Amino acid sequence: MRRYGQSLYHPQSPMTRCVNFLCAVLLTLILIIGVILFVLWLxxxxxxxxxxxxDFSIPVANANRQSGLANLPVxxxxxxxxxxxxxxxxxxxxIASVFYDDQLVATGPVMNPFYQMPEGDTPVQGTLTATGPVPTDPSWGRFAGEVSAGGVGMRLVLTSKVQFQVKLWDTKRHHMKVECDLTMQGDGTLRPQDKDSQCTLYF
Known part of the structure; x- marks a missing residue:
């Protein structure tokens, strides 16, 4: 039985104090390293x-001509x-491809391999040759009607592979797909509301 007035404090041995100190230092180092790694990762x-x-254009003012869009520049x-x-x-x-609904209008390579600097901007410009729709296609009547009405919904797709250069090492190559939904006016030009609209990117 503890006598009245006897202290409950038991002094720690030097070994215990040393172990506690080393644990505190180790935990502090782990925390600091974790913060540094998190900042580097960000x-x-x-x-x-x-x-x-x-921009986007197809000269379709004469959309009812006999050959449709065949051989027209996109x-x-x-x-x-x-x-x-x-x-x-x-x-x-x-590689660029243009679609009207699910019908392929034009496709082909539009830009050679290139390196993009950090915070850089590069215009991807292309001129393709249309293969359709033509008057013999089931979609031609609907396409010509939408042209006459002044608005044709189309889709521009860009595909490539991208590799990031992080300091002295490069990441793996990622398959990239860019989809730009747009409306072409009756004169074959891009609807003003779609100008500078952001395209959807898939990796």
């Missing part, structure tokens, strides 16, 4: 590029932006 984490539709400009401050990007060949 600064080196690649951000995806952004794409904006700047021109477009999509502005690419690299939002990373310290990370560059390598692009493979960019």
């Amino acid at each position: 600064s080196l984490r690649p951000h995806r590029p952004k794409f904006y539709l700047a 021109r477009f400009t999509v502005n690419e932006h690299n939002p990373n401050q310290k990370i560059g990007m390598y692009y493979d060949v960019i």
